[in-house]
Amino acid sequence: MSEYIDQNPSGATIGIVEKLFFTFADKPELLRLESGADIGPVTIAYETCGTLNPEKDNVILVLHALSGDSHVAGYYDAKDTKPGWWDIMVGPGKGIDTDKYFIICINIIGSCAGSTGPSSMNPASGKAYATDFPLITIGDMVKCQKALMDHLGINSLLSVIGGSVGGMQVLEWAVRYPDMVKSAIPLATTTRHSALAIAFNEVARQAIMADPNWNDGYYYDGKKPDIGLALARMIGHITYLSDESMRLKFGRKLQNRSALSFEFGAEFAVESYLQYQGKKFIERFDANSFLYITKAADYFDLARQYxxxxxxxxxxNCTSKFLVVSYTSDWLYPTYQSREMVKAMKKNGLNVSFIEIDAQWGHDAFLLPNAHFDSLLRGFLRELPHEN
Amino acid sequence: MSEYIDQNPSGATIGIVEKLFFTFADKPELLRLESGADIGPVTIAYETCGTLNPEKDNVILVLHALSGDSHVAGYYDAKDTKPGWWDIMVGPGKGIDTDKYFIICINIIGSCAGSTGPSSMNPASGKAYATDFPLITIGDMVKCQKALMDHLGINSLLSVIGGSVGGMQVLEWAVRYPDMVKSAIPLATTTRHSALAIAFNEVARQAIMADPNWNDGYYYDGKKPDIGLALARMIGHITYLSDESMRLKFGRKLQNRSALSFEFGAEFAVESYLQYQGKKFIERFDANSFLYITKAADYFDLARQYxxxxxxxxxxNCTSKFLVVSYTSDWLYPTYQSREMVKAMKKNGLNVSFIEIDAQWGHDAFLLPNAHFDSLLRGFLRELPHEN
Incomplete structure (x- = not known):
């Protein structure tokens, strides 16, 4: 997804939050991945907001997308000026109300924000795994999240919500642990990557692997493949926006000049924006994590796997109640893909609400404030049976 | 555009054609470019099919797209198995009938297929221009084409036709030389690049410039930026296809395997296809030409310039008759952009036919056989007043 929103329209905040860690799958009981590889120990970073009720039935799991992390809402300390990536949705009185629900957001395995991934230390070598890290799947991500739930003694999830790659995890949860998931809210997502989505991911991966600093993934002791990762991010960014949103935001505006310069370089505002996004991304994300997570997204195929x-x-085998949401201008996971999953859910007699939200912001729309979605979500959650 | 079509459904062919060259703008009268830079001498490669009538009023100019060349139809010799890039349209009895019309196809300035471009010798240094080549515009391309027409003594064009970047040249011709252009047929094109189109071009250019072999453009004595150019081509290719055509052509098919390999590399057919297209492209195209021509396309803005x-x-000031064609699944230059130009033409009282052709093949559709377009084009050309 593109730049996380850092505005806090209501002013309400959950306040200070702490990143927590859970380590499991230590020898001899390693984690068996879908590929057949074993890995361990595995650390999972997570954050919580709100209070777990005594019945432990007010849990909402928020699952993040490709470049997200466990920091869904609030601030790390008093000096922190940037709240979590979905602070507009998670907080007191907000759509996912921390006064009512206990929210858990978990950094996915393979990522680089606290959970075990290719940049983590490989116990076999004492160095970073790099590309010795085994390939992972959306199923592996969810398996780790389930291990954390077991650890926390939580065996019922009031709701599981997430967009994009987070939405894939939502679907995986609903299908893999049907007894546990009371409701599931996949946003701007798909049950399987189209050839178009795979194509964009593959070109982005090629951009990283073409960077001489990538060095087959073993770059942690030297220069990082920053140029390749920035390129990959730029490619991704285009797919998160839409023709309309780019026209409204940039059009053919020039950047800091009144006439064409007749030189190569970022002349148009949209070029400058993409370069800026690429540069910002390399400060916070690991190139190998980008490779592993995009590959997991490409592999995801609910119909094949289940x-x-x-x-x-x-x-x-699903029993969850579903709220499926797509966005009119999302051309990465277009509405017809949501309709396909809704049709399959309904053929199983499942209780499904589906809405295509009119939004011009492309795939990114799910991250942005939207009164329509906010009201839908509140209504959906309110009707779920729980003790709170 | 993606792979040129080499099928020859009707079997008819114009036969053997020859690449011709015209050199002009030799000292002291250099060619003044839109940027203000002067350049010369300039060589323009072109090919002709059919016979020029004595009245010289049966000329159809075919203008090629980004990666095209002057070889529009026929074969270079008896052993040649691959006809020109629009052989399906240009030949005896075909949509652009060589029995009736004299067809000229001109390689654009900035390209690498015979016309002067960054890979040509810079007379100042005796070496390739590289990035000392001045930036060019669609207007500069058309100015060179006009110089060739003057040289050939042709002062009336029955029609000017082209798709994509070729379509931009068509529009430029109609606006710049209104008295000369009797009819104009812009296909799958736009009067100005959207932010989305600029974004894709910029990321593709960045991919080339990120290749260490690019060396600020001065690579003609050493290794070429093949990896960067292949990446750029892969990015371009995705934009020439459509979600639907990719789903039908590739879907989630695996390449030469029955199960996921859990390794990086081209596992899906679509990945393998893109890599193949990238590899094939570097054999025939110059990376700097890619930079210059995409920049010219980004600069193109009929409203700003005129x-x-x-x-x-x-x-x-236009007087041409127009046939404007867009394709339903072309998301690079969507139909609304053609509608905008048609509206502007009609407000000037121009004689405009507009058709949005139902085609699933995305931007590439204009290169593919299409019975509907074929019949429209024949009708449109038949009604033009000329002596043949």
Whole structure:
């Protein structure tokens, strides 16, 4: 997703939050991944907001997208000026109300924000895993999240919510642990990557791997593949926006000049914006993590993994209530893909609400304030049976 | 555009054609470019098919897109198995009928297929221009084409036709030389690049410039920036296809395997296809030419250049008859952009036919056989007044 929103329209905040860690799968009981590889120990970073009720039935799991992390809301300390990535949605009185719910946001395995990933130390070598890290899947991410729930003694999830790659995890949760998931809210997502989505991810990965500093992934002792990662981010960014939002935001505006310079370089505002986003990204993200997470997204295919080709079969054991949301201008995961999953859910007699939200901001729309979605979400959560 | 079509459905062919060259703008009279830079001598490569009638009024100019060349139809010799890039349209009895019309196709300045470009010798240094080559515009391309017409003694063009960047040249011709252009057929094009189109071009250019072999453009004596150019081509290719065409052509098919390998590399057919296209492109195209031509496309803005902000004004001196064609699945230059130009033409009282062709192949559709377009084009050309 593109730049996380840092405005806090209501002013309300959950306040100071702390990044927590849970380590499991230590020898001899390693974590068996979907690829067949074993890995351990595995550390999972997570954050919580709100209070777990005594019945432990007010838990909402928020799952983040490709470049997200566990820091969903609030601030790390009093000097921190940038709240978590979904602070507009998670807080007291907000759509995901911390006065009512206990919210857990978990950094995915493979990432670089506290959970074990390619930049973590490989116990076998004492150095970073780099590309010795095994390939992971959306299923592996969810398996780790389940291990944390077991650790926390939570065996019921009032809701699981997330957008994009986070939405894939939502679907995986609903299908993999049907008894545990009371409701699921996949936003701006898909049950399987289209060829178009795979194509963009592959070109972005190629951009990283083409950077001589990538060095087959073993760059942690030297220069990082910053140029490749910035390029990958720029490619991704285009797919998170839309023709309309780019026209409104940039059009053909020039950057800091009144006439064409007849030189190569960022002349148009949109060029300057993309370069800025690329530069900012390399400060906070690991190139190998980008490779691993995009590959997991490309591998994701609910019908293949659970239905042997049939999406209807994939949802056959589900019992969750669903709220499926797509956005009109999202061309990465267009509405027809949400309609396909809704159809398959309904064929299983599931209780599904589906809404296509009119939004011009492309795939990024799910991260942005939207009164329509806010009101829908409140209504959906309010109707769920729980003790609070 | 993606792979040129080399099928020859009707079997008819114009036969053997020859690449011709015209050199002008030799000292002291250099060519003044739109940037203000002077350049010369300038060589323009071109090919012709059919016969020029004595009245010299049966000329159709075919203008090529980003990666095209003057070889529009026919073969270079008896052993040649691959005809020109629009052989399906140009030949005896074909949509652009060589039995009736004299067809000229001109390689654009800045390119690398015979016309002067960054890979040509800079007379000042005796070496390739590289990035000492001045930036060019669509207007500069057309100015060179006009110089060739003058040289050939042709002062009337029955029609000017082209798609994509070729379509921009068509529009430039109609606006710049209104008395000369009897009819104009811009296909799958726009009067100005959107922010989205600029964004894709910029990321592709960045991919080339990030390749250490690019060496600020001075690579002609050493290794070429093949990896960067292949990446740029892969990015371009995605924009020439469509979600639908990629789903139909590749979907989630795996390449030469029955199961996921859990390794990085081209596993999906679409990944393999893109890598193949990237590899093939570096054999025939110059990375600097890619930079210069995409920049010219980004600069193109008929309203700014001719109407001081108003597209209606830009067409105010036009007299051509127009046939404007867009394709339903072309998301690089979507139909609304063609509608805008049609509206501006009509406000000037121009004779305009506009058709949005239902095609699933994305931007590439204009290069593919299409019975609907074929019949439209024949009808449109048949009604033009000329002596043949």
């Amino acid at each position: 239905g042997q080709g049939s999406l209807v079969k994939a949802f056959s | 109407g001081q902000g108003s597209l209606v004004k830009a067409f105010s």
